[in-house]
Amino acid sequence: MKILIVGGGMGGTILANNLARRLRNELKTGKASITMLSASDKHMYQPGLLYVAVGKMNPSELYRDQASLLEPSIEFKVDPVVEFDLDNNSVKSQSGATYSYDVIVIATGSRTHAEGTPGLAENAEMFYTEADAVKMYRRLEEFEGGKVVVAVGVPHKCPMAPLEITFMLIDYFKQRGIWDDVHLHYTYPIGRTHSLEPVAKWATPEFDRMGVTYETLFNMKEVTTDTVISEEGSEEKFDLLVTVPAHKGMQVIEDAGMGAGGFIPTDRQRLNMEGRDNVFVIGDTTNLPISKAGSTAHFEAEALAENIASMVTIGTATRDYDGKVFCFIEAGEGKATYAMFNYQNPPDPKEPTAGIHWFKTAYNKMYWASARGLL
């Protein structure tokens, strides 16, 4: 069975390594093969960008050579897909090559779509690329006080990012001794401070306690050099605007007409593209109404690896993805908490502790073992 994995991010990498371990004998005897096509020879630990933006990590800590993370039995090529021909089980790549497959997994991820809001990219700081995170840190270093507004677009990667950046900014300003000169204002697109109700119930009193003001039902419409205007009609003046912008799926998915906004309609349990039995989707690329988080990609990859391995060995899938997501939440003051949930059970974030903050700090470094399929 020829297994083709498109995308070498967190989901694609964990899936490929997990499969290579499960199918060790089949790969050796030629009964199965795994090929990964990626846009880059480098693998980035994307959650680390949040820390780069507040000067807690250096960009060099975020990268490893992709090939060094993969099992030797995986054929790895830096040759991004430019065209999908799902009816004929093949894809065309940037180099002009055609790759055929029996099973394809699409894990191409998502990208920011700040340009969808006029003025946002030019006037706000964000942290979804290395360049943006470094730029934001430099801007913070120059900041001496005033009104900071956090504004959020939808859908966006990492559901906890708006809360985490808010709490981490408080720590940053306190460490610089300018917190008393800062007015931090948090805005959120729906009628509470977070999309997950239990998380909103935890975060809102934390904002009150820390002196953060907030405004809900605030959907960015337009941004000028000093004002962010919402669809709902309110305006917020700012000295510094920090945004978690809306995200889209990758262009190649949009161009192929495989899903609105570049997000592919996906079966929530088997993770196959709707209407296709040999096309699977994981990570940010799915249209599932669950968090676009690294842990989502991780748990989806584990379930899917088990299923594809079973398809090779016994001819049928054996497991359903249960919607599991685990998100750390940096809560400031050297503490963190987490939200864990699945399709059946909502999250229930507990009181933040230093221990969970250290767990998160440790995970930032242990991620590479996770990508290799060990954790």
Add this chain to the structure above:
Amino acid sequence: MGQLGNMNSEVERLFESAGDALSDDIIARLAETSSELLCIADRLARSEGLTRLLDLLEREHIVNSLVELGEAAAAAKASHAPEAKGGIGGMVKTMSDPDVQDALVFFATMFKEFKKG
């Protein structure tokens, strides 16, 4: 109860001081080292080469040979043998030593087997 209470308080203070002594940097370094060690251990555990090497090391005669080789190397280093004088005469004298001939046969056989593999 008093002693138990004291012990609890000691343990609590121990954890508290450990917590105070730690920093994000220390945690990050420890985690990074553990992660790398885990990856190395995983690679070693799944390495076919290492498995075969371990199989060999379980054979008594292999272990004995290795031990003898190590002992011989240590003895050679410790012995104060006179420096070689050089010349054809010196070479003939050395080669006529039965121990030297044994050693040459051993290495010749070993390299022959190595080439077969």
